[in-house]
Amino acid sequence: MTFHKHSEGAPGPSLLGTGETHDLDRPDGDVLEMTDSVMGSWTYTYDDFNQLTSGTASAGVDAGLDLGWTYDRYGNLLYDGRNTYAYDAEGVSVSFWPSSVDG
Secondary structure: OEEEOOOOOOEEEEOOOOOOEEEOOOOOOOOOEEEEOOOEEEEEEEOOOOOEEEEEEEEOOOOOOEEEOEEOOOOOEEEOOOEEEEEOOOOOEEEEEEOOOOO
16 A cells, blocks of 8 residues: 655555555545555545545446445435435434345
8 A cells, every 4th residue: 555645746655565555635634546456546526524525436346436425514424325324313323225226
């Protein structure tokens, strides 16, 4: 696993020898890009509250897959690309509904 920042232009240390790379171009440490030998290449985006909003695979077994996450105004996850979540007035998760999978 290697980490690097675009602004520095040089890769960081390699960990575990996995061949993963992570682009940490944000001061908060959010992963913007990730590549490894199993999952391929992914890019990620975040909203103004630092919540993951999308993930897109450009190479590997999931190439072309686009995932999206949505949140309510309190920061609770509402949809993760496969499941829908609901919360009570105190923000406690009360249910979720898996999306149907065509097969």
